[in-house]
Amino acid sequence: MTEQPVHVVANFTVQDAAKYREYEKGFFPILKRHGGEFITYDDGSITFEGAAPPQGRVVMFRFPHEAAATAWYNDPDYQALSEHRRAGTTLQFITMVHSIPPRN
Template identity: 35%
Template sequence: MTAYAIAHLHDPKPGHPEVLEYLDRIDATLAPHAGRFVVHGGATQVLEGSWPGATVVIEFPDLAAARAWYDSPAYRAILRLRTDHIKGDTILVEGVGPGHTAAGKAAEFRGASG
């Protein structure tokens, strides 16, 4: 099942030389794990709550591939180039399969509580 690495970058500093180096090098770390950017700091419309900063979403074939990318020596070698200069939160999350519905999730919750 498709999985995603999602980062909420609270105080982006895209012009910092080390952040620019990170950006120059990250694509090569994604390729061996079939990762690809689906959101990379695009325009954000906040509808509820607050969301300061930028959002990044990277898609992977599955959670194992996402974890393998994050733990890879190639990515670990550049990670500090970003984290030393940009505060944020990063998660890996599994997507949903074909035919997923919110009603189906509700039924799943009902079954788990009964």
Template identity: 40%
Template sequence: MPAYFICTMTVHDPETYLQYTARTPATVARHGGRFLTRGDAVATVEGPAFTERLVILEFPDRASAMAWYDDPEYQSACAFRRAASTGRMILQEGRENTKDPDPKIE
């Protein structure tokens, strides 16, 4: 099942952040991932305005997603992201049933 990294960040040093973005695509591709969105415009439809940068990555499965995250070349690139921004990266696995999945309210 596919797995998705949903990443939000506030960039305070764009020049340094570009050092991160220049290194990331090759590492994503090496682990079978792809960008679904990468800093594109976001429209807030409901709730407080979303003002952060948003990136969504898709990987074939959770193992591939974590292999990318743990890749030494990617972790080296992360030094630029951590120096230039604050944010979060969350991992969510997809489901086979996308028509009417269990809502999993607990």
């Protein structure tokens, strides 16, 4: 059985744009280092049902498998960089979502 891609979804509110920009500058090289692919972001997502998270930025990206996503998050360079995100945003969640295996 081959490993399936995983998606990472983050939701946060930017409180300090300058601090968050420092995070953004270093984010993409570390993401790519771990085989990650940026999908999209939205500053005005719409919740059709259920309790909506606090309005903020929703970001989605993908990794080829769970080990790559875990390595990205635990990467010392990412953890150092994420201090800018922590200082500049209020985080609601960063969640890893597993893909469905192909059906035969």
